[in-house]
Amino acid sequence: MVSELDRLVRAVDDPELPHVTIGDLGMVRSVEVDGNAAHVRLTPTYTGCPATEQIRSDVESAVLAAGYEPSVEFVMSPPWSTDDITDQGRAKLTAAGIAPPGAAADGPVALDLPVACPHCNSRRTRLTSAFGATACKALHMCEACRQPFESFKAI
Amino acid sequence: MPADLLTHVLRQADRTLVLSHRLAEWLTHAPELEEDMALANISLDLLGQARHLYTYAGKLAGHGHDEDHFAYERDATDFRNPLIVEQPNGDFAVTMARQVLHDHAAFLYWESMCSSTDETLAALAARAVNETRFHLRHSTGWMIRLGDGTDESHRRAQAGLDTMWPFAEELLGADDEDDLRTAGLIGPRFDGAWRAAVGATVAEATLTMPPEPPTRSGGLRGEHSEHLAPMLKVMQGLARAHPGATW
Numbered sequence: 001m002v003s004e005l006d007r008l009v010r011a012v013d014d015p016e017l018p019h020v021t022i023g024d025l026g027m028v029r030s031v032e033v034d035g036n037a038a039h040v041r042l043t044p045t046y047t048g049c050p051a052t053e054q055i056r057s058d059v060e061s062a063v064l065a066a067g068y069e070p071s072v073e074f075v076m077s078p079p080w081s082t083d084d085i086t087d088q089g090r091a092k093l094t095a096a097g098i099a100p101p102g103a104a105a106d107g108p109v110a111l112d113l114p115v116a117c118p119h120c121n122s123r124r125t126r127l128t129s130a131f132g133a134t135a136c137k138a139l140h141m142c143e144a145c146r147q148p149f150e151s152f153k154a155i
Numbered sequence: 156m157p158a159d160l161l162t163h164v165l166r167q168a169d170r171t172l173v174l175s176h177r178l179a180e181w182l183t184h185a186p187e188l189e190e191d192m193a194l195a196n197i198s199l200d201l202l203g204q205a206r207h208l209y210t211y212a213g214k215l216a217g218h219g220h221d222e223d224h225f226a227y228e229r230d231a232t233d234f235r236n237p238l239i240v241e242q243p244n245g246d247f248a249v250t251m252a253r254q255v256l257h258d259h260a261a262f263l264y265w266e267s268m269c270s271s272t273d274e275t276l277a278a279l280a281a282r283a284v285n286e287t288r289f290h291l292r293h294s295t296g297w298m299i300r301l302g303d304g305t306d307e308s309h310r311r312a313q314a315g316l317d318t319m320w321p322f323a324e325e326l327l328g329a330d331d332e333d334d335l336r337t338a339g340l341i342g343p344r345f346d347g348a349w350r351a352a353v354g355a356t357v358a359e360a361t362l363t364m365p366p367e368p369p370t371r372s373g374g375l376r377g378e379h380s381e382h383l384a385p386m387l388k389v390m391q392g393l394a395r396a397h398p399g400a401t402w
Contacts, residue, residue, distance in 0.1 A: 044203075044282075046199075046200060046282075046286065047200060047204050047206070047207055047279070047283060047286065048199040048200045048201070048202045048204070050199070075278075076207070076275070076278035076279055076281075076282060077274065077278035078281075079278065079281040079282045079285075080282070081285075128189065129189040129192065129193055130193065131189070131193035131196035131197070131289075131293070132192065132196075133192070135196055135200065139189065153289070155286070155288075
């Protein structure tokens with residue numbers, strides 16, 4: 001039953017990214033069952049992500065629905081990185097019109113390769129703002145198809 | 156008396172919370188929509204860092220107080236933030252000058268804290284250093300655009316730097332934390348790296364470093380400027396009017 005519960009927890013949707021689950025984002029660090037109790041460890045994407053409480057509540061509901069007593073813990077280590085997003089998650093982001101992140105930067109100055117447009121796949125795009133509608137997204141403009149789009153920031 | 160780890164954590168928590176509030180004051184007042192969003196995003200990152208730090212402070216203090224106690228139930232004299240973050244926003248160039256001075260220091264601080272022997276702080280640092288990287292790119296980018304822009308934007312950027320520079324020293328840490336450094340709980344001082352980094356930004360922005368060394372300090376000891384108390388009155392108003400309220 002552990003793997004089934006694990007699957008259910010990973011299938012919880014991210015409240016701010018339609019069609020993308022917390023499993024896709026790589027936020028689920030562990031799901032442990034001890035008798036009737038289930039302990040879930042999650043890692044927040046951003047320290048200030050306002051969706052954190054909603055995710056906690058949604059995971060608790062999913063665990064309860066599966067017949068376990070939930071305890072949800074947010075852990076900071078190992079720190080979450082966009083490198084934790086699964087291939088399926090990246091495909092879902094692209095399908096939702098959000099360009100998936102490249103490799104995370106590790107120096108103070110990032111090598112910013114232009115992000116591929118999720119609509120037309122062109123690399124002729126420019127960053128309009130590193131800060132989008134949520135902490136995890138940036139704003140871009142595609143010079144090829146003239147569509148504005150969002151990307152998931154590599155972090 | 157040497158500072159303990161709780162004092163250090165509160166200094167960092169208060170720094171991030173107070174600056175978070177100052178940046179939130181820009182909401183709907185920024186020069187363009189993207190800046191409203193950018194400053195709100197940065198404010199939110201700082202608030203997140205503050206929440207983690209306050210939660211840890213409650214654990215260290217052992218009195219069971221949560222983050223709301225630290226944020227809402229303390230007076231100005233209890234706060235331990237550096238003076239620079241409580242200064243009024245001024246115009247956009249003043250705010251960006253403060254962010255440049257702050258973000259260079261915050262980046263070096265979190266980078267040094269990644270190897271702290273304190274697991275909680277090291278884990279938070281690993282996350283915060285990446286967030287701060289984005290803040291730093293934002294503030295330095297603006298400082299260079301403003302400084303190396305028109306005559307008017309250059310004049311304002313220089314005025315912003317001159318306004319905030321006297322408060323910069325406290326960003327480099329307190330002089331009563333050497334014991335914590337020796338114990339590896341906090342990282343080594345980064346004064347030289349910070350001066351070099353700020354100097355490079357100022358040079359690229361075609362601005363001039365203020366000739367005098369920074370002189371104003373006291374916030375880390377709870378001695379604040381006249382600007383903190385009115386800010387806290389706004390920030391804490393709702394929580395103090397309805398103690399214990401949740402929603």
